[in-house]
Amino acid sequence: MINLLLLIAVGGMMHAARSFTTDTSMAGTELAFGFLLLASYFLAKIFNRFGLPKLTGYIAAGVIAGPYVLDFVTHEMGVSLKVVSTTATAILALEAGSELEIKKIKPIMRTLRGITIFAVIGSMIAIAFALFLMRPMFPAIFDKLDFTQSIAVCFAIGVALSAQSPAVVMAMLAETRAEGPLSRTMLASVVVADLTVITLFSVVLAITGAVIGGQIDVAGTALAVGWELLGSMVFGVGIGMLIGRYLMSVKKGASMFALLVCVIVAEIGARMHLDPLIVMLAAGIWLRNFSKADASELMHNFQAAQLPVFLVFFALAGSKLDIQTLFASLLPVGIIAIVRAASFYMGAKIACKASGAEEVVAKYAWFGLVPQAGLALALALVLKNTFPEFGDGAAVILFGVVGFNECIAPIILRIMLIRSGEAGKKQGVDFAAGGH
Amino acid sequence: MNARAAASALLLALACLVVMPRVTLAQPANPQLPTAKDEQALPAPITQPFPLDEQPAARSGGSAGSAGSAGSAGSAGSAAEVPQKKTTATTKNNTLFAIKVIAGLCVLLALAYLGGHRKVVRFQERLGIGGVVTAGFPFVALGLIASLPSVGILNEDVLSRLRPILHFGLGWLGFIIGAQLDIRVLDRAPKGTAYLIFVEALGPFAITAAGCGALMIAFGQSISDPATWRDMVLLGTAAAVTAPRKFRGFANRTWHEGRGVDVLLGQLDEMVGVIGLVFITAYFREDTDTTWQLPNTAWVFVSLGLGVAIGVLIFAMIRVPQSNAEFLAIVLGGIAFASGLAGHLRLSPIAICFIAGVLVTNFPNEQRDSVFRILHHLERPVHLLFLMIAGAVWNVTDWRGWVLVPLFVAGRVLGKWAGVITAKTAVGTYLPANFADQRNWVTPLSGLSIALVISVQSLYQDTPGLAWIVTAVIGGSIVTEFLVSRTAGPEDMVGPMDDLERASPLDELADLDEEREAPDTPIHRDEPPAPNKPGAGHE
Numbered sequence: 001m002i003n004l005l006l007l008i009a010v011g012g013m014m015h016a017a018r019s020f021t022t023d024t025s026m027a028g029t030e031l032a033f034g035f036l037l038l039a040s041y042f043l044a045k046i047f048n049r050f051g052l053p054k055l056t057g058y059i060a061a062g063v064i065a066g067p068y069v070l071d072f073v074t075h076e077m078g079v080s081l082k083v084v085s086t087t088a089t090a091i092l093a094l095e096a097g098s099e100l101e102i103k104k105i106k107p108i109m110r111t112l113r114g115i116t117i118f119a120v121i122g123s124m125i126a127i128a129f130a131l132f133l134m135r136p137m138f139p140a141i142f143d144k145l146d147f148t149q150s151i152a153v154c155f156a157i158g159v160a161l162s163a164q165s166p167a168v169v170m171a172m173l174a175e176t177r178a179e180g181p182l183s184r185t186m187l188a189s190v191v192v193a194d195l196t197v198i199t200l201f202s203v204v205l206a207i208t209g210a211v212i213g214g215q216i217d218v219a220g221t222a223l224a225v226g227w228e229l230l231g232s233m234v235f236g237v238g239i240g241m242l243i244g245r246y247l248m249s250v251k252k253g254a255s256m257f258a259l260l261v262c263v264i265v266a267e268i269g270a271r272m273h274l275d276p277l278i279v280m281l282a283a284g285i286w287l288r289n290f291s292k293a294d295a296s297e298l299m300h301n302f303q304a305a306q307l308p309v310f311l312v313f314f315a316l317a318g319s320k321l322d323i324q325t326l327f328a329s330l331l332p333v334g335i336i337a338i339v340r341a342a343s344f345y346m347g348a349k350i351a352c353k354a355s356g357a358e359e360v361v362a363k364y365a366w367f368g369l370v371p372q373a374g375l376a377l378a379l380a381l382v383l384k385n386t387f388p389e390f391g392d393g394a395a396v397i398l399f400g401v402v403g404f405n406e407c408i409a410p411i412i413l414r415i416m417l418i419r420s421g422e423a424g425k426k427q428g429v430d431f432a433a434g435g436h
Numbered sequence: 437m438n439a440r441a442a443a444s445a446l447l448l449a450l451a452c453l454v455v456m457p458r459v460t461l462a463q464p465a466n467p468q469l470p471t472a473k474d475e476q477a478l479p480a481p482i483t484q485p486f487p488l489d490e491q492p493a494a495r496s497g498g499s500a501g502s503a504g505s506a507g508s509a510g511s512a513g514s515a516a517e518v519p520q521k522k523t524t525a526t527t528k529n530n531t532l533f534a535i536k537v538i539a540g541l542c543v544l545l546a547l548a549y550l551g552g553h554r555k556v557v558r559f560q561e562r563l564g565i566g567g568v569v570t571a572g573f574p575f576v577a578l579g580l581i582a583s584l585p586s587v588g589i590l591n592e593d594v595l596s597r598l599r600p601i602l603h604f605g606l607g608w609l610g611f612i613i614g615a616q617l618d619i620r621v622l623d624r625a626p627k628g629t630a631y632l633i634f635v636e637a638l639g640p641f642a643i644t645a646a647g648c649g650a651l652m653i654a655f656g657q658s659i660s661d662p663a664t665w666r667d668m669v670l671l672g673t674a675a676a677v678t679a680p681r682k683f684r685g686f687a688n689r690t691w692h693e694g695r696g697v698d699v700l701l702g703q704l705d706e707m708v709g710v711i712g713l714v715f716i717t718a719y720f721r722e723d724t725d726t727t728w729q730l731p732n733t734a735w736v737f738v739s740l741g742l743g744v745a746i747g748v749l750i751f752a753m754i755r756v757p758q759s760n761a762e763f764l765a766i767v768l769g770g771i772a773f774a775s776g777l778a779g780h781l782r783l784s785p786i787a788i789c790f791i792a793g794v795l796v797t798n799f800p801n802e803q804r805d806s807v808f809r810i811l812h813h814l815e816r817p818v819h820l821l822f823l824m825i826a827g828a829v830w831n832v833t834d835w836r837g838w839v840l841v842p843l844f845v846a847g848r849v850l851g852k853w854a855g856v857i858t859a860k861t862a863v864g865t866y867l868p869a870n871f872a873d874q875r876n877w878v879t880p881l882s883g884l885s886i887a888l889v890i891s892v893q894s895l896y897q898d899t900p901g902l903a904w905i906v907t908a909v910i911g912g913s914i915v916t917e918f919l920v921s922r923t924a925g926p927e928d929m930v931g932p933m934d935d936l937e938r939a940s941p942l943d944e945l946a947d948l949d950e951e952r953e954a955p956d957t958p959i960h961r962d963e964p965p966a967p968n969k970p971g972a973g974h975e
Contacts, residue, residue: 002756009749010773017780021726027779029600030607034773038753041765045756080600307761308768 007042032077040315053414062318086266088313090280097284114351120193126343128158141393152211160379168371180422186368232274236282244291321403333400344369364416371409372402579827590828607775610786612811614793628863637676637708639855644847645672666720667901673712674885675848713784743791746774754803767810837907844912881913
């Protein structure tokens, strides 16, 4: 009850403040930051009372407060808070990387390889095929395209739609304090899948451009993809060494230092054509597996100060969700989302059977691939801006499917983690569960 | 090592904040990157799967000649090639520029590290500069250097982007000052204390405002311009706020029996600054397009009401968290929300958060220590960031500001002298010996004074008068602290490094779980409660 009252009080004050002026240039950023932080925190508490994940509460707070519902947090405010989102992604990548212990990953390498091939790449093909069959439902995209172009476009959208969300998986693992073979497989598979999607998206984008525009620059594409992947990894190892050095020589203030490194990497990395996600993943993997520094302490300390960033990160992700558009296109979006989930299910089942994975992994691991958030939205925008011919229509599908998965996936993922028996097995501080 | 870590972290934070906009600005317009409008839809960084400088020019309705994708940049039609070459050249130039900015920031980081180094601070102490402002002067100087046009790191654009951080910092400062005001102290203060504070504040206020105001009018400010009067009130208010001679940080000022009288009076004095801010933001409001049309006096009540409402809200909220991480989120969120509300309504975050802070810690609750712990952890980064921004907005080239400095200092001393004499004459018999007899005429300027000036500057359009005031207050505080060091006994000074060594950076929050298990170690008290000393302020 107290949480609801506090939520209403915060919302009321926000409403009053927003009624003062529509100009958000003055203090709009800190107002939005403070409001999203408090609102998502209390809404998550309420959601949690009903057995729903806190993560859903964070996202729901963003949806309700965002520009498509109450407009407490305007588009401009969201843009000004983008640094929080980018930093959160870098932090999550660092944590995800530091969770990936090569010794523990080695036994599940076959499973990972299988999931990547059958589930991830398989889902790209399945979604592309489904989209091809559903062409009449999307006249804005396919009306002006011939047969070959339609296939290329279907693949471009299919690859973008197959993107996962390590952020959501990390958050749910933290919230449920899950640990075990399933958690490890889920995290590793979603990270590998993300890398695969990033790589293949660049290739498919080039091919689609060639099919529509007439030419292709193979060398340029290879160079670009190589730089982004390898360059990011090398840079990430350097960052990992830097943090490790700091941990060993300075010790105090390490998590603050690492936090600020995340901010720098998130903002500058992208401008240097490096992927912050890969950079910080590589840094985390280096710290965990090759550095002499004790990264576990850093991660433990990290969690104490990161909750505000994540509350705002997921709330902001929710605020981008156009709930009206989602409802308007619910049928096609629902079909694609089901095809996507089904292809992950089938692919993961085949992979697990072929690799002889543990039963719990075979039963639940596929669902780790379902949640979506930032990457898919980013790819949607790249499509939208690269291909005015069909980009707007593609973005509607992508935003719709991402929104659908944002709403549904965390709830099911939480249930699956609890059913798997791995929930609650991890000790220590967690940022989402609000306990120790 | 704490000081090193804190200084490094602060400067890194600054570096991030500075680099982001600069590097962003350094990028060429890229047709394939989302526009500013589109960026709203990005909760995560764009994983741009191709180099920016290989993007084709903007497509025109999907013409056949347009480039296909990132990788097919070379295939763009001839019409697109010229702008592409231009873009590539611009990118190279801008990359060099970005590298220059980053290299400059590294130098800044090294300088900041040296500025906060133990040996440098010890050297400062030997020179007799160890007060609230002079101890952090290297950071003021760094801000100043970084803002020079030839360096160009903290330029106006960057500073405007720093505004959210600045507002948050102002709110944090107001909250921490308010939170340390134990209202029960007011009951224990001897009769006549209120009069003493009033006249000791009124003296410097009136003389400084009148003297400096006259000079500002002589410099060309119009007497009929409300901004002139606002600046006069601001200068007077800044002059009226004093700091205890032993400055141990903003998070360490709760007065209790046994602590110096100047701590108590300094703490109560800060209320004058807050009142001044409420007055300025209510009666000198700029004309803006808003839906609330209220008389000026109503804004005083809006300020008070908002502060109380936020205070009650935060008080209720801090009872909910179950872990330190959650507590951090609530306190940060509460202060950010309060600062945002205040800034959005064109009110001062300091004043609003001060009222909220007073309420939060004076209502009976068990979370007091946890609140202070969070505030304490953030103290040094916020304080030093402040000083750096103060340095960046400081226009040292305008000589008129420097002319105001001696007048400002003299006005304070004269006003304080007048106040002390008046108080001694009027209520001296009521007060314990050390209240009236040991009052100093030369007292350090509170760090809040600089915050007041920065706060007003962030709320109003820049005017020449405000630039002069920044010089007058920063310069005046340094001169005053120099005078204090000349007039003080050795027992009055404190080595700031002692405080720095004790300060804990934010990252040690994780250790608080262990600390929590030891409830007998309240962190907001710097000294153990001392037994009543004779004449220590009890009636």
